[in-house]
Amino acid sequence: SQTIHQWPATLVQPVGSPLSLECTVEGTSNPNLYWYRQAAGRGLQLLFYSVGIGQISSEVPQNLSASRPQDRQFILSSKKLLLSDSGFYLCAWKRLGLDEQYFGPGTRLTVT
Amino acid sequence: QKEVEQDPGPLSVPEGAIVSLNCTYSNSAFQYFMWYRQYSRKGPELLMYTYSSGNKEDGRFTAQVDKSSKYISLFIRDSQPSDSATYLCAMSAFGEETSGSRLTFGEGTQLTVNP
Numbered sequence: 001s002q003t004i005h006q007w008p009a010t011l012v013q014p015v016g017s018p019l020s021l022e023c024t025v026e027g028t029s030n031p032n033l034y035w036y037r038q039a040a041g042r043g044l045q046l047l048f049y050s051v052g053i054g055q056i057s058s059e060v061p062q063n064l065s066a067s068r069p070q071d072r073q074f075i076l077s078s079k080k081l082l083l084s085d086s087g088f089y090l091c092a093w094k095r096l097g098l099d100e101q102y103f104g105p106g107t108r109l110t111v112t
Numbered sequence: 113q114k115e116v117e118q119d120p121g122p123l124s125v126p127e128g129a130i131v132s133l134n135c136t137y138s139n140s141a142f143q144y145f146m147w148y149r150q151y152s153r154k155g156p157e158l159l160m161y162t163y164s165s166g167n168k169e170d171g172r173f174t175a176q177v178d179k180s181s182k183y184i185s186l187f188i189r190d191s192q193p194s195d196s197a198t199y200l201c202a203m204s205a206f207g208e209e210t211s212g213s214r215l216t217f218g219e220g221t222q223l224t225v226n227p
Contacts, residue, residue: 043219099144103155
């Protein structure tokens with residue numbers, strides 16, 4: 001069976017500090033990978049998606065970036081966090097040819 | 113105008129009630145429809161997935177799609193306190209594999225089932 005991991009689960013960072021969130025998927029190969037952000041009481045905003053190693057598509061211009069160094073690893077980064085970067089960050093994956101996405105447990109980021 | 117509009121709620125019902133959760137959409141290219149359940153401070157969990165008009169049942173849950181009206185619903189029968197969560201509808205268009213097969217989500221309906 002497939003499993004998706006995210007870490008850390010919770011993070012409190014000061015404004016201007018760097019960020020690195022990691023997501024890994026087990027039990028599948030060549031998945032599509034996604035990063036979403038969810039503000040409190042709001043829907044999901046797609047930030048980045050990747051259809052393969054080294055291939056990143058950005059949906060929203062902002063001070064975040066993403067990388068996919070390995071087939072089942074997806075990293076979300078920032079060089080300098082803003083207060084507006086606070087939120088619940090979710091990683092998701094899907095199999096090629098299917099539409100359903102499966103989400104990880106999320107990382108709750110608070111920028112102070 | 114948003115591509116997907118979801119009844120905002122919040123919705124509060126007594127245990128045992130039938131719950132109806134609804135979304136409308138404007139993009140006729142949407143062909144695949146999903147419902148996710150999200151408990152507080154957790155990631156969304158896929159509940160139902162369908163691609164055809166009509167009804168699909170899974171236990172106490174029924175997903176209904178009406179493509180002619182661009183309207184989808186999730187019905188929960190004999191609702192339980194454990195059903196208390198936020199429900200998100202999501203949909204995608206056919207043939208978007210090369211552009212990542214993105215899902216478009218509603219903003220969610222918060223449901224509370226009172227014992």
